[in-house]
Amino acid sequence: MSEFLFWDPLLIQRYNKAGPRYTSYPTAVEFKPAVSDADERSAFAQRDPAKPLSLYLHIPFCRHVCYYCGCNKIVTKDTSRSAPYLEILKQEILMKRALLQGDAPVEQLHLGGGTPTFLTDEQLTELMEFLRSQFRFSTAADADFSIEIDPRELRPNTLKLLRQLGFNRISFGVQDLEHKVQEAVNRIQPESMIRAVMLEARELGFRSINMDLIYGLPFQSLETFDRTLDAIVDMSPDRLSVFNYAHLPERFKPQRRINAEDLPDAGEKLAILGHCINKLSEANYHYVGMDHFAKPDDELARAQASGKLHRNFQGYTTHGNCDLIGFGISSISQIGDWYLQNQTTMDGYEEALGLDQLPVMKQLHTSADDRLRRAVISGLLCHLGVDFAVLDQQFGIDSRAALAASLTELEPMVKDELVEISASGIRITERGRLLSRNVCMAFDTYLQQHEQNRFSRAI
Known part of the structure; x- marks a missing residue:
């Protein structure tokens, strides 16, 4: 192409x-209620034990609510809530690990949320040490261990610690660098903060850095988003995700704090996207597809060029040969021909695990x-x-x-x-x-x- x-x-x-x-x-809206965990246990039992693994851990906590967000999250400034969640999470990990036959390598790990860096540095260390005690992590050059970070939630040594713990890819939301837009969506993070994170991540040797941008937010215009793009291109992330803001306040309560009259009209929004595509193409970003751009030497672009790109709940991925095992509230597993989604509320998640049951809520056998x-x-x-x-x-x-x-x-x-x-x-x-x-x-x-x-x- x-x-x-x-x-x-x-x-x-x-x-x-x-x-x-x-x-x-089929998409997640087709999943049906699970009456028990029997089918998930059967999916584990029938799994090819030689097939490598991709692990996803959902950390639901956020210190601040971003008004555009539709993710499954718990907004709290009470950091003590993470400790009991991690204990329950470990219980789920132990249960599922016991169902996995053999010692298949973990080729991919992703910590998402929520805000995984809501966890303290000590908790992040303990969690990774626990995972490594249960699974054999691949040492291959293309092993992909990634984490979503919030630049506002980094302690002085957090990025250095993440690199020491084996993470080689980070992703974070920028959305827009204009203060007025950031104010309107309750995510204020100055350009200087973003540049500092980029500089430190480069110095620490993260091999791939992804930034998320959103077009269609309140007070955005072609002129203002062009300024954001200029700054982002100058920072030169390896990957960019440029998402369309879908204003669905009837489905996502935080979006009710966004005034629909402040959103760019359809014509302006389309012009922003068109300009974005042209600008990123001129800056030598390859369009992977579905809002995703990558530098030509990034793994995503190389995988696409060689016919080895895949797509799953992680989005575009170079590890589509793995069974995906999800841990934490709302996480989704894909094991063989089964899709299995965990309970989406903390109460439901805790109740299932308290009964020594896998916390599956919905499922589908293709x-x-x-x-x-x-x-x-x-x-x-x-x-x-x-x-x-x-x-x-x-x-x-x-x-x-x-x-x-x-x-x-x-x-x-x-x-x-x-x-x-x-x-x-x-x-x-x-x-x-x-x-x-x-x-x-x-x-x-x-x-x-x-x-x-x-x-x-x-x-």
């Missing part, structure tokens, strides 16, 4: 409808059709295409016939030269790259069952 991104505002407006981000297929469509959606999002012959061999079917209704649904996008369908496969064109999410929606047999306001708009 080229580094050129076709930008046509009228075309994007025409196709810009709400839909999933496809960190899984069907053969689900797995076919998951492969198609993953191929489109990661590599802009899929081959029918590969699908035929992988699933033992006539994939073109099985996907006939979806291919028919794509006909308007074919006419608009966004997609090409040939005897050999499906390809998203250069013209259609920014609308890959829309292409995937044609293969989602569940989507018509849901109200559009369950999802954010594609752009």
Whole structure:
């Protein structure tokens, strides 16, 4: 694929409808209530013991509430709440470790939240030592151990400690560097703070640094966001995630503190995105897909170029060959053909573990059709295409016939030269790259069952 991104505002407006981000297929809204932990135990028992592991730990605590946020979090300044949570978390880790046969390596670890750096340096050290006592962590050069940080929640030695504990990648939210915007969303962090974190992280040798930006926030304009982009490009993070702010105050209570009248209108918001794409392309960032940019020498870009990029609940990843094991409230595991989500409230999580049960709340066992469509959606999002012959061999079917209704649904996008369908496969064109999410929606047999306001708009 080229580094050129076709930008046509009228075309994007025409196709810009709400839909999933496809960190899984079927998506989490399809998960069904779990009546017990029996199916999760069965998933562990049937797991290939040689398959490597990706671990996700959810640390839900935040000292401050960011008004745009829709994450599962507990806002508190009471740091004493983390100690009992960590004890319960260790109980879950022990239970699941006992169900894992063999000694498969951990190739990927991610601490997310919430704010993992809400934990004290001592708690972070103890947690990592505990994990290493239970699992064999890979020493391969491409092992990926990452953590989300909040620049406002770093003690003087926190970054140094994280590096010593084995973390080699960090990610943090910037969102916008304009003080007026930061004030409106209750996330004030001066540019000098961000630059200091970047400088220290570089000096400590973190091999990949990701920043999150959000467009569509209150008081943003093309002019103000351009200033933010200038500063970010100058800081030169390895990866950038540029998210569309979806204003859904009926679903996310903190967003009710954002005045809808202060948000940029649709035209301005689209102009911000278009300018952002052009500016990052000029700065030699490769568009990976779905709002994600990476330097050409970053692992994500290299994996995409070599056909080895994957997508799961971690987003784009270079370790899609792993079983994903989630720990903590709301975390999701993907074990073989099973998706399993933990309890989303502290009470439910504690109650299950108090009864010596796995804290599963929802689950889904994928069907053969689900797995076919998951492969198609993953191929489109990661590599802009899929081959029918590969699908035929992988699933033992006539994939073109099985996907006939979806291919028919794509006909308007074919006419608009966004997609090409040939005897050999499906390809998203250069013209259609920014609308890959829309292409995937044609293969989602569940989507018509849901109200559009369950999802954010594609752009």
